[in-house]
Amino acid sequence: MYSGLIIKESILNEQILDKLDVVNVELWKTENKPKYWTAISFTSNFEDFPEHLSKALHSSSESGMVWYVDIKDIIYKYIVLKDVVLKYHLGNEAEKKLVCEKCVELGVKKEQLDWLE
Numbered sequence: 001m002y003s004g005l006i007i008k009e010s011i012l013n014e015q016i017l018d019k020l021d022v023v024n025v026e027l028w029k030t031e032n033k034p035k036y037w038t039a040i041s042f043t044s045n046f047e048d049f050p051e052h053l054s055k056a057l058h059s060s061s062e063s064g065m066v067w068y069v070d071i072k073d074i075i076y077k078y079i080v081l082k083d084v085v086l087k088y089h090l091g092n093e094a095e096k097k098l099v100c101e102k103c104v105e106l107g108v109k110k111e112q113l114d115w116l117e
Contacts, residue, residue: 002049002078004071008038012082016056019046032065050078050085057082066107070115077117081106090117 003023011017020042028037046052050071058067059082069080072090079086079099086102088095100113 002044002046002071002073003042004069005039005041006053006069007067008040009034010057010067010069012058013056016053019049019052020044050080050087053080054083054085059083060107065109065112068103068108068112072117077115079103079115081108 024041026039076087086099
């Protein structure tokens with residue numbers, strides 16, 4: 001089972017929401033565009049969910065920042081961007097460092113690389 005949090009405004013194809021079991025929904029006021037984000041905590045048992053999610057995301061926000069979703073299962077942490085799925089073994093700092101470096105190459109700001117395991 002996968003679990004994570006997705007910002008609804010990062011989704012280009014909302015059909016991906018049909019593959020989620022929603023746990024919680026919050027409205028966040030931000031300093032970005034759009035001004036309010038809908039944060040959806042979820043679980044999913046959908047096979048190959050990270051790959052499907054990568055096809056459903058916007059490539060960037062209105063402000064030019066790169067959208068990504070971090071999710072996990074019992075073994076891996078997945079960082080999902082538009083058409084890209086990166087992963088590392090939970091707790092493996094060397095693998096996490098490589099994933100973070102790749103995220104920066106893809107345009108994610110370093111200060112956004114603060115996800116929890």
